[in-house]
Amino acid sequence: MNPMKEAEQKALPATRQQVGFALVPAGVLTSEWLNAYALVPRRAFLPDDIWPFDMRTGQTVHVSRAVDGRRWQEYADADVPIVTQWDDGGHQGPQPGRLPTSSASMPSVVFRMLDLLTVDEGSRVLEIGTGTGWNAALLAHRAGDDNVVSVEVDAAVAGRARGALDRFGALVEVVHGDGARGAPGHAPFDRTVATCGVREIPFAWVARTRPLGVIVAPWGAGFTGEDALVRLQVHKGGEIAQGGFVGPVEFMKLRAHRAAPIDHEAYVPLLDLPAVEESAEAASEIASGGRFGPLVFALGLRVPDCTFSAAEERDGAQPLWFYSRSDRSWACVFLREGRSARVWQHGPRRLWDEVRAGHAWWCAQGRPEWSRFGLTVGAAGEYVWLDEPGRPV
Ligand SMILES: C[S@@+](CC[C@H](N)C(=O)[O-])C[C@H]1O[C@@H](n2cnc3c(N)ncnc32)[C@H](O)[C@@H]1O
Numbered sequence: 001m002n003p004m005k006e007a008e009q010k011a012l013p014a015t016r017q018q019v020g021f022a023l024v025p026a027g028v029l030t031s032e033w034l035n036a037y038a039l040v041p042r043r044a045f046l047p048d049d050i051w052p053f054d055m056r057t058g059q060t061v062h063v064s065r066a067v068d069g070r071r072w073q074e075y076a077d078a079d080v081p082i083v084t085q086w087d088d089g090g091h092q093g094p095q096p097g098r099l100p101t102s103s104a105s106m107p108s109v110v111f112r113m114l115d116l117l118t119v120d121e122g123s124r125v126l127e128i129g130t131g132t133g134w135n136a137a138l139l140a141h142r143a144g145d146d147n148v149v150s151v152e153v154d155a156a157v158a159g160r161a162r163g164a165l166d167r168f169g170a171l172v173e174v175v176h177g178d179g180a181r182g183a184p185g186h187a188p189f190d191r192t193v194a195t196c197g198v199r200e201i202p203f204a205w206v207a208r209t210r211p212l213g214v215i216v217a218p219w220g221a222g223f224t225g226e227d228a229l230v231r232l233q234v235h236k237g238g239e240i241a242q243g244g245f246v247g248p249v250e251f252m253k254l255r256a257h258r259a260a261p262i263d264h265e266a267y268v269p270l271l272d273l274p275a276v277e278e279s280a281e282a283a284s285e286i287a288s289g290g291r292f293g294p295l296v297f298a299l300g301l302r303v304p305d306c307t308f309s310a311a312e313e314r315d316g317a318q319p320l321w322f323y324s325r326s327d328r329s330w331a332c333v334f335l336r337e338g339r340s341a342r343v344w345q346h347g348p349r350r351l352w353d354e355v356r357a358g359h360a361w362w363c364a365q366g367r368p369e370w371s372r373f374g375l376t377v378g379a380a381g382e383y384v385w386l387d388e389p390g391r392p393v
Pocket of ligand 1: 101102103104105128129130131132133134135136151152153154157177178179180195196251252253254255256
């Protein structure tokens with residue numbers, strides 16, 4: 001019998017069953033997590049007003065349970081991320097706000113991370129970013145009552161999660177505070193999982209995770225808004241944690257690691273510089289590699305303090321913008337049908353030269369995917385390496 005069917009003696013709603021059937025063969029929902037998937041539904045943790053991302057239209061939509069309960073339930077069970085708070089609670093009303101600040105992650109991402117975390121019954125688990133409380137309840141289902149501590153920085157979000165966890169009957173300790181510090185009063189943990197993206201792994205997570213324990217987190221250099229999942233193991237002596245990157249993922253960031261929005265006008269008052277024509281090779285590979293490609297991940301490592309954004313196509317040209325975060329240098333590349341590149345760069349940093357050198361480095365290393373990169377975190381800081389810790393990037 002199909003393992004999914006076995007776990008579901010009680011029939012699941014159609015959407016949730018379909019999602020489950022798709023996640024099992026994709027290798028995302030493993031046998032260890034089937035019962036939790038079947039018995040801990042995401043909808044038990046969602047508020048009445050939700051903003052799911054509609055995959056068909058590429059839009060974030062507002063759905064009210066009171067107005068359209070059936071649609072609410074379909075989204076709740078679907079494999080889509082659902083925003084549950086905008087602008088740190090400062091935004092009211094049905095329209096999406098400026099910045100999504102709390103959400104229930106999409107089930108395929110949740111179970112991919114849980115699988116990487118390798119949780120057993122009795123594991124002591126720390127979660128950073130309680131959000132709705134769904135992931136904490138899944139963890140509690142697997143690790144057992146009173147074994148999960150979840151830290152949430154937003155008081156209102158933490159309060160709602162506590163209520164949902166209580167109603168569901170999951171015994172999770174929700175701590176209101178800054179998860180970057182771990183949960184000092186509750187350490188040590190066997191597993192630490194962050195459900196918000198970080199620019200660097202706080203050493204407190206290493207210090208509060210037992211030797212040989214595991215840390216899973218979305219990590220990104222800030223070149224784009226996307227992150228890569230990293231799975232670290234704490235060394236025997238507990239002084240460092242080290243491990244490999246797994247693949248791309250997108251998460252809202254730990255509050256203190258949010259990037260300030262780029263004010264384009266402040267960087268580029270007027271585009272009145274002469275342009276330089278050059279080969280389109282690097283620019284077209286960056287444009288076609290997409291936001292989730294390994295090239296932008298590698299560029300983030302090789303071109304620090306730089307943010308990249310691909311603007312809308314205009315007059316048959318794709319503009320690629322690069323903004324320095326360490327000063328007001330910028331570069332712009334207009335890529336015409338992938339054949340020619342017209343380049344402007346301004347400021348003390350020659351940003352396009354840096355990006356082109358980063359692209360050449362990535363090509364020379366054999367165009368590595370995430371799995372060839374790894375991260376070492378110690379009390380003095382962290383560094384990314386290629387293939388082995390002795391080869392820092
Ligand atoms: C993607 S949501 C978490 C999803 C959640 N695990 C769930 O199952 O619904 C990210 C959460 O991280 C929280 N967060 C951001 N910075 C934080 C910090 N410094 N400490 C703790 N939580 C933080 C946000 O408030 C938000 O609720």
